[in-house]
Amino acid sequence: MKFLQRIGALTFAFLATVGRISRFTATAFSHAVRPPFYPRIIGQQMIEIGFFSLPVVGLTAVFAGMVLALQSFTGFSRFNAEGAVANVVVISITRELGPVLAGLMVSGRIGASMAAEIGTMRVTEQVDALTTLSTNPFKYLVVPRLIAGLAMLPLLVFVADIIGVLGGYLVSVFSLGFNAANYLQSTFDFMEPLDVVSGLVKAAVFGMIIVIMGCYHGYHSQGGAQGVGKATTNAVVSSSILILFFDFFLTGIFFATDG
Amino acid sequence: MDEPQSKIRINEVRKSFGTKVVLDGLSLDIKKGESVVVIGGSGVGKSVMLKCILGLLIPESGSIAIDDQETVGISQNDRDRINDKVGMLFQGAALFDSQSVWENVSFGLMTKNHSQSEAREIAIATLARVGLSADIADKNPAELSSGMKKRVGLARAIASNPEIILFDEPTTGLDPIMGDIINDLIVRCVAETGATTVTITHDMQSAHKIADRIAMIFQGKIIWIGGTDEINDSGNEYVDQFIQGRTDGPIQMAVRS
């Protein structure tokens, strides 16, 4: 009985949190379409999210591409199917690894810093101060980050796609002895627009998840430095889990009918 | 034109956090152009009262009217319009640490179609009013001492010449001379711009200087309010104990319980 009670209580708490986050998201989007807008802050956030994440996202992508080529080569050579390496690399990178790795990396970088920054502003009453200066904290803090996240994640993932495929190419050509022209040829022959497009759509969704979780936990943090620390951890953990969940979910939608 | 009209009318406001009742039917009527000082022990809910006036905290019941307009339960848009008339100095200054000092001071002006250079000029002029020189204008708030932060917060609160200014402990953390400069500044704000001010302070000397009336909060209510000249013989033992800073008296009972 005690056990069932606990399960019940946890379920309610979980549903309540889902409800609060949904409302937070809805509020953010409703403010995103109404003035005033803060183009300068949107620009700053775009640079912060898009430009400064390039090194870490690029590095993860190039190594992911290289490992993919190596692993699929050892696997496929058992069936004399080495020719499929290019195919596997390009599909895995564009559909899955590009968006998921970029999403996880950016959530560690950006989600954490958003939660810490907004959380500190909350506990030092800076968020309250915004309100008293007739500035809506949602419009000023959340919306610019949301727009920047939605815009920059697909761009980052597009770059990650290119770099990831390049990583696979480098290993295949310089270490596994593939012919460079043939490798590129089969990369482009196999790749379908939907592979890339689905990855970019995922990226936009992940961008939204990262920003919403960072802002939500920061916005609702309380209790000084400890509270801000908790908000930061929660932001990263929850956005990472949600990214993997939505990745599965979106893959189902995009490729349910695939052969 | 006999009785001056109410600027802020707080009526029977109740606010609690969980089971802890902080404001328990607090009523306070502040006239236009009046300077009211609120005193009371640490943690009795003085800051909470200011936050209720600003709409940062929503009372469970009761009414707060500003210029005869009810503010409890109004829409965000109406709230923003009311907050345009109000300046607030937070107890911890609450400066935006991602922005420079002058951007902080002129933050409320930026939304009102001032150009960048105009806003900067106003910011520097306002900094001068609180005794700060122009060469800190480009500094980051993190580089300031806490007394300087307080004064920058003060400058931000008064920069747009609001009709109502709320000061949460404006002189705490300042040396006596600077404290007195700030007292003069508040007196001048009221005299020159006709602003209505509510000031929270623990500093009785400052209270005497700036207040038209002094109100004391205890256990969630205003237990005494009267003219500044009346406070020394208020006949209220809570007030007497508080302004004399004695440890023995009725207030101690509440501390022990």
Ligand SMILES: Nc1ncnc2c1ncn2[C@@H]1O[C@H](COP(=O)(O)OP(=O)(O)OP(=O)(O)O)[C@@H](O)[C@H]1O
């Ligand atoms: N956000 C909050 N959540 C929970 N409790 C709060 C919150 N804000 C204030 N309180 C409680 O309300 C009470 C009054 O707090 P308040 O900050 O108004 O005190 P104060 O009168 O301003 O004291 P001081 O002179 O020390 O600043 C305190 O007991 C505090 O614990």
Ligand SMILES: [Mg+2]
């Ligand atoms: Mg206080």
